[in-house]
Amino acid sequence: MSKSKQGREAVIVNEIKFWKQNNMLPDQYCDYLLALYTNGNDPIQDTTADKRNSNHSITAILLSAFIISFSLFVIYFTELSVVLQTAILTGFVVSLFGMRIYYTKKKISTPFIHIAAAFLILILSLNISESLFDGSRSVTYAVLILNCILWMILGWKRKLLYFTLSGALGILIILFSILR
Structure with missing residues (x-):
């Protein structure tokens, strides 16, 4: 292969990598083009981005787990007023949504953040309904069913099977508990 052809291919490969890095084309297209122009032998594989994404995913999981743990502590092991508990839980939910956007x-995939936010919204809605309606069973069941319906809608809209299944299973368990 001539030097000019190798030089042109190197320019094309660098351009495709630039497109991929700056999201100018979908990753699948860039990967295909890179494989095409390098004959499947890309000498510069970028594994640092994969390692960075892995570290970010672990950080997201740890932060989400910490937020859930701390919110359970705030709700069940402190004598804070309901208004303060609600404010703290709302702040945690907002911070999880901020993490999701980031x-x-x-x-970077964020399923654990979705699950943590859904769990905190469930706790928050149960906490509010319990304080407003003095722990009425029918209101508690209604809040639980509404949360499950929201999970199913979210799962259906975003194609998240774990939310769809959780919502459906939750409704079945609640209905079984009511009818029992």
Whole structure:
């Protein structure tokens, strides 16, 4: 192969890598083009981005687990007023949504953040309904069913099977508990 052809291919490969890095084309297209122009032998594989994404995913999981643990501590092991508990839980939910936006922009999967936010919204809604309606069973069941319906809608809209199944299973368990 001539030097000029190798030089042109190197320019094309560098351009495709630039497109991929700056999200100018979908990753699948860039990967295909890179494989095409390098004959499947890309000498510069970028594994640092994969390691960075892995570290970010672990950080997201740890932060989400910490937020859930701390919110359970705030709700069940402190004597804070309901208003203060609600404010703290709302702050945690907002911070989880902020984390989701941050990690989504970095193109890092965020299922654990979704699950943590859904769990905190469930706790928050149960806490509010318990304080407003003095622990009425029918209101508690209604809040639980509404949360499960929201999970199913979210799962259906975003194609998240774990939310769809959790919502459906939750409704079945609640209905079984009511009818029992």
